[in-house]
Amino acid sequence: GDKVRAMKEAIKADPEAHSKEDIEAEVKTLLALKAELDPPPKKGDTAELEAKIKEQGDLVRELKADPDADKDAVAAEVKKLLALKAELEPPTEKKKAEPKKKEQKKAAPAPQGKKKGKAPEPTVSPREERSVRQGKADKFRSKGANPYEYTWDVSHSTTQLQAEHEGLASGEVAEGAAVSVAGRVMAKRVFGKLAFYTLADQS
Known part of the structure; x- marks a missing residue:
């Protein structure tokens, strides 16, 4: 040990005093001598193990x-230190983690037959819808009527209309009656080609 320290001090003063190989050889010799001098400690002797661990550390x-220390020599001493620590504190066996039981997914009931709903209405593109509306407007114009009137001539109020046709029986139609009403549509009921509107006006 003194020889190794003396060689290191000499290198500090003169880098060419000793070669790296010479120092590594002396360090290995020192480690071998220490290994012969210090036999492996017996298990159970905690005080002795702690002293050895401190010295090795x-x-x-x-x-x-x-x-300039040899890497292999350092690695060997580190392994020796770890072995001493393992004797002092033996590693506890890790409990094997039990695999988590996969939750059994309940089988989903077989899908029943799809309920028959209404057939999807045919989609109309904006261009086609505009063409249809324009055709209806042209039809009104061909009859001399303005499809977009600014005013609306009202001939009857809803109260007057109900009073004039109060005597009609259920299902009876007042043929030839032509009236003009205006108001807000509150409800609409369509039955095929027949439609019923609930109209609210000022009366």
Whole structure:
């Protein structure tokens, strides 16, 4: 040990005093002598193990602080230190993690037959819808009527209309009656080609 320290001090004063190979050889010799001098500690002797661990730890720190130390020698001493620590504190066996039981998914009931709903209404593109509306407007114009009147001539109010046709029986039609009413449509009921509107006006 003194020889190794003396060689290191000499290198600090003169870098060419000793070669790196010479120092590594002396360090290996020192480690071999220490291994022969210090037999492996017996298990159960905690105080002795702690002393060995401290001494080995100091040696490892000393080697790591030396930039010229042999890496293999440092690794060997580190393994020895870990072995001593393992004897002092044996690793506890890790409990094998039990695999989590996969929750059994309940089988979903077989899908029943789809209920027959209404057939989807045919989609009309904006261009086609505009063409249809324009055709209806042209039809009104061909009859001399303006499809977009600014005013509306009202001939009857809803109250007057109900009073004039109060005597009609259920299902009876007042043929030839032509009236003009205006108001807000409150409800609409369509039955095929027949439609009923609930109209609210000022009366």
